[in-house]
Amino acid sequence: MSAPVALPRQEDAAAIGTRFDVGKVRSDFPILREFVHGRPLVYLDNAATSQKPEVVIDAVSNYYRHGNANIHRGVHLLSQRATEEFEAARAAVQSFLNARESREIVFVRGATEAINLVAQSYGRQQVGMGDEVLISAMEHHSNIVPWQILCEEKGATLRVVPINDAGELRMDELERLLSPRTKIVAVAHLSNALGSINPIQQIVGMAHARNIPVLVDGAQAVPHLPVDVQEMDCDFYVFSGHKIYGPTGIGVLYGKATLLEEMPPYQGGGDMISSVTFEKTIYNKVPHKFEAGTPDIAGVVGLGAAITYVNGLGLSAIAAHEHELLAYATDRIGALPGVRIVGTAKEKAGVLSFVLDGIHPHDVGTILDLEGIAVRTGHHCAQPVMDRFGIPATVRASFAVYNTLQEIDALAEGLEKVKEILG
Amino acid sequence: MADLREMYQEVILEHAKSPRNYRALEAPAVRAEGYNPLCGDRCTVYLTMRGDVIEDIGFQGSGCAISRASASMMTQSLKGKTAGEAEGLFKSFHQMVTGRNSHGDRPQLGKLEAFAGVSEFPARVKCATLAWHTLEAALHGEHVPVTTE
Ligand SMILES: Cc1ncc(COP(=O)(O)O)c(C=O)c1O
Numbered sequence: 001m002s003a004p005v006a007l008p009r010q011e012d013a014a015a016i017g018t019r020f021d022v023g024k025v026r027s028d029f030p031i032l033r034e035f036v037h038g039r040p041l042v043y044l045d046n047a048a049t050s051q052k053p054e055v056v057i058d059a060v061s062n063y064y065r066h067g068n069a070n071i072h073r074g075v076h077l078l079s080q081r082a083t084e085e086f087e088a089a090r091a092a093v094q095s096f097l098n099a100r101e102s103r104e105i106v107f108v109r110g111a112t113e114a115i116n117l118v119a120q121s122y123g124r125q126q127v128g129m130g131d132e133v134l135i136s137a138m139e140h141h142s143n144i145v146p147w148q149i150l151c152e153e154k155g156a157t158l159r160v161v162p163i164n165d166a167g168e169l170r171m172d173e174l175e176r177l178l179s180p181r182t183k184i185v186a187v188a189h190l191s192n193a194l195g196s197i198n199p200i201q202q203i204v205g206m207a208h209a210r211n212i213p214v215l216v217d218g219a220q221a222v223p224h225l226p227v228d229v230q231e232m233d234c235d236f237y238v239f240s241g242h243k244i245y246g247p248t249g250i251g252v253l254y255g256k257a258t259l260l261e262e263m264p265p266y267q268g269g270g271d272m273i274s275s276v277t278f279e280k281t282i283y284n285k286v287p288h289k290f291e292a293g294t295p296d297i298a299g300v301v302g303l304g305a306a307i308t309y310v311n312g313l314g315l316s317a318i319a320a321h322e323h324e325l326l327a328y329a330t331d332r333i334g335a336l337p338g339v340r341i342v343g344t345a346k347e348k349a350g351v352l353s354f355v356l357d358g359i360h361p362h363d364v365g366t367i368l369d370l371e372g373i374a375v376r377t378g379h380h381c382a383q384p385v386m387d388r389f390g391i392p393a394t395v396r397a398s399f400a401v402y403n404t405l406q407e408i409d410a411l412a413e414g415l416e417k418v419k420e421i422l423g
Numbered sequence: 424m425a426d427l428r429e430m431y432q433e434v435i436l437e438h439a440k441s442p443r444n445y446r447a448l449e450a451p452a453v454r455a456e457g458y459n460p461l462c463g464d465r466c467t468v469y470l471t472m473r474g475d476v477i478e479d480i481g482f483q484g485s486g487c488a489i490s491r492a493s494a495s496m497m498t499q500s501l502k503g504k505t506a507g508e509a510e511g512l513f514k515s516f517h518q519m520v521t522g523r524n525s526h527g528d529r530p531q532l533g534k535l536e537a538f539a540g541v542s543e544f545p546a547r548v549k550c551a552t553l554a555w556h557t558l559e560a561a562l563h564g565e566h567v568p569v570t571t572e
């Protein structure tokens with residue numbers, strides 16, 4: 001197998017160079033100067049979590065050094081400042097997703113909590129005995145299990161839209177599975193195990209034609225694709241800060257205001273109320289109704305800084321850079337004898353999953369690690385995807401704004417070494 | 424690359440490629456299933472006991488080189504051993520791969536010494552011990568799949 005590389009290396013590098021100064025971007029990320037097992041770090045595990053630029057690290061640390069106070073409850077200066085910063089980050093997320101109103105942005109722990117919130121609040125209110133929840137065969141466990149829990153509690157049924165051999169959603173099956181019993185559709189924007197991009201607008205159109213709301217799991221999509229929730233017209237959109245250069249422990253639920261208004265609270269506590277007596281509690285307005293307790297304020301501030309950073313580079317430029325990386329990696333790694341790429345959807349981003357003939361991904365991961373190359377090996381929290389392809393695991397290289405073609409060459413050379421040792 | 428060769432020794436690679444006793448045993452053999460949720464590796468261990476002695480042992484499953492080789496070499500070293508001896512070997516093996524005993528403390532391990540290099544790779548200890556955990560479940564007649572978590 002000798003698939004031709006799309007462009008000669010030099011041209012490729014130059015093409016990227018005009019769009020993007022990768023060297024400059026790399027210098028924004030202090031961790032990229034680390035050595036691992038005596039080798040420069042080649043970080044290709046961005047779908048698990050991305051690294052953090054200095055501006056994000058500084059925003060978090062400056063908040064604790066100079067601004068720390070609780071929000072929405074103090075008359076003192078620091079509390080007011082913290083509240084302003086917190087709400088400014090909400091506005092930044094609003095415009096990042098192009099949401100209509102900032103109250104449509106709810107801060108949560110991450111994509112996982114956002115999906116659980118919708119399942120436990122919207123889901124428990126709307127899904128009943130005999131109803132159906134429709135997900136896809138390429139979902140992360142966090143977009144499967146919350147719905148299973150709901151369905152079990154309610155006596156509802158979880159239905160799954162299958163994928164084809166390329167790892168693309170079977171739209172014909174989606175059409176067939178949407179039924180009068182379907183109460184919500186929950187689907188990934190970009191698959192973490194395969195890299196497939198789903199046609200969200202089309203899915204939303206099909207579901208809305210039957211008055212079914214759609215939740216989109218954007219955990220993998222937001223770092224790689226410009227997202228416009230009004231254009232997609234999805235009802236809920238969720239993501240995690242840590243995959244888009246922000247801190248861990250903070251994430252976002254976008255929900256249409258009309259839906260959020262009607263939904264019961266998820267957790268009870270401070271901040272989510274407007275008045276409490278032992279007889280009756282009146283809930284606060286959205287989004288505060290869904291933000292019980294002291295939130296991860298530093299995390300929100302850090303996420304705000306991450307979004308500012310991403311906006312500064314421009315998501316279209318980031319997407320173009322990562323597209324080059326993926327195209328080059330697909331050719332370079334795909335051309336290695338014994339490599340089979342898992343997930344060959346026409347629309348793909350950010351992720352290259354593959355298996356090596358006769359060599360288990362776990363062994364690949366260990367040997368690459370000693371070369372300083374961090375990849376993910378395993379089922380990527382998407383066991384049903386592995387079952388679909390009849391494999392226990394894959395090796396996954398996933399790309400970010402700071403990755404280079406040289407790093408993909410290092411991966412290819414690392415894989416040659418793997419074959420030399422284990423082949 | 425010294426460390427790598429330390430773990431991926433020839434004997435380990437050879438067993439990984441052509442595992443011994445890679446077969447299911449017929450009833451009345453007991454069987455137990457093991458699963459490593461971290462990497463999706465699965466292992467089924469089959470045992471035929473005569474009294475307290477392991478008369479025959481086999482395994483099947485999918486896994487990395489370390490877990491396959493470990494299962495293969497485990498089956499080789501256990502035939503004819505008593506359940507108590509098998510447990511003792513596991514204990515010693517476990518201490519070795521977690522770096523908690525030294526060469527002199529484990530004369531009974533014999534060929535299994537090849538796995539000493541695993542102690543340098545904490546992320547791989549579960550691969551080396553999956554078959555052994557499964558064996559333990561089989562010896563104790565546990566029918567719920569064991570996991571390494
Ligand atoms: C597609 C997808 N959805 C959801 C999640 C869960 O994100 P988190 O663990 O940050 O809540 C992930 C994380 O890997 C993911 O890739």
